[in-house]
Amino acid sequence: MAAGVSITAEEVCKCAITSWYKDFRDVTITSKFIPLTDAFTKYLLGDGGDVGLVLPKECSLANVIGDSDSTDSSVSWDDDDDDGIEPPSFPNTVEAIMMAITELGGAVFPKLNWSSPRDATWVAIGNTLRCTCPSDVILLLKSSDFVMHDLSRVGEYCGLDQTLVPPGGFSLCLRRWVPINPSGEFRCFVKDSQLIGVSQRDTSGCYPHLLSIKDQLMTEVVHFFSSNLLKKFLVKSFVFDVYRRGQADYQLIDINPFGDMTDPLLFSWSELCKLSLDQELPIVRLVEHAFHTIQPSDLIGCRLPKECSQLVNGDDDYVEKFVELCKSARDDIIAQHEKIDNTTPNNTTADTQ
Template sequence: MHTKLGIPYWYHSLANYTFITSFIKLNSSEMAAIADDELSSPAASEIIRKLTFPMKSISGNAFVCVDSAAPTDTERFENKSGAVFSPESALMVLAESLKVRTSIMSGASSFICIRPFRRMNHSREFRLFIKDGKLVGMSQYWLNKYFRKLSGSSSVYWQMADDFINEIAWLLPLNTLVVDIYFTSGGEILIVDMNQWGLPVDPLLFISWDNDWASAGGIRLIAPPMRISGNVNVSF
């Protein structure tokens, strides 16, 4: 990932357009404690101490990640959407994540990012594809479900996203990139994450990065399930 796309590097310019976030800078021994899953080390104890203050300021659960990776590959994320309550559980979920450990070992991450936990409606999460400062594509983020209510509102979502990018384009760290967003129930748009344009980032419903984005863009949603009616005979 481009270093400018890590949360600590764009947050100061776009804080009004994302989740309130606190940051902890990790030193080399603290990064090693997470990368090597050494949770009984003095460095791990120091991370827990540093996490205590920002997590105390959050009413309820928190969500933690590092600059360029979230622990979405962990059991806690699958079962609890990543919600953590204590500094100890926050450190544990980071150390359990191969994505997080790899990001730290590669030098792509050196901060822990702490946000209030928010249970998000998957139907309102999207990936935006921005080329030369303009929105050229938009994909439903979660591809495991058809959301009926999106079909009739796709043009509204597209227009809101287009207006949003036009408003913040001058603040983005790069002219060409991918931005993951969330539409709140109140109609606001919050930035969840940013990624580089191209592999290894998933183009989701655009399937491939080798598109003529000028003509193949727009918004893409999971198609409704196919229904078969009439006299259908199946034999094996």
């Protein structure tokens, strides 16, 4: 935890979208909520055993393919490839997801109480969080470490050694799909009911047009905060994300705890904690020069297989296991070739004798 920052379980729970959505529905994206059953939660966590990525049987092949135009007939979808694994069944959850997608216009953005599966876009068709069927949604949820964190480790930030379950339990939130230009997203930091900092949300991009309206952005964000959040969200310190759709036209995207659970982006938590509350206006921080302030995407590590990250990061235990695995595979291949050589009949003909 950053020095001087403490987060209570109550504050974390109030930042869950299931807690704040009703009060801010007029200034945020239209959403539907589906309570998660214990069985479905255990399925997402893999508590039923290490069976890999197996979608519920209600998710048909047509759902998996979604909007893909692929006609590659070389891909095998035979049942023989599943090693006899029986797909789980969640008819009520799958039906509820399908109904919500339809009611929200045919495309949605999924998240749980706190996090979205944005670390799992690599597994989705088109590398996007845009979902048009239950299979799209469940595939992202099942593939996401962020989702696993929501379900099992959020309590760590509050000093708890157990899972933090929000009021009403875990829920799947499906939000109407809205195309968002990353240059219009901003993260805003509130300490003791005062807006102290605003950061460009996409730290991997430099958007020169923002520099010319920096003061205007500050004024607009302060107005949005004062008009919509200051006296309505009853937590003294928190972080909120907004999207600028146009001049003085903002939409609330998310609310997060003020602390290590949330990425400070172009700030640091130690810096934010030291900012004086005497300042009248917040500090607005943008990526101003691509060649020295631009930061790599925080999701870059999610695009590699876990094993590659372990090797690159020099995980000694894993490197040793990987070397042993390679040696074992080499020995197996040599043994197979020797077996073939010993069992191959002599086909030499009389003409060559």
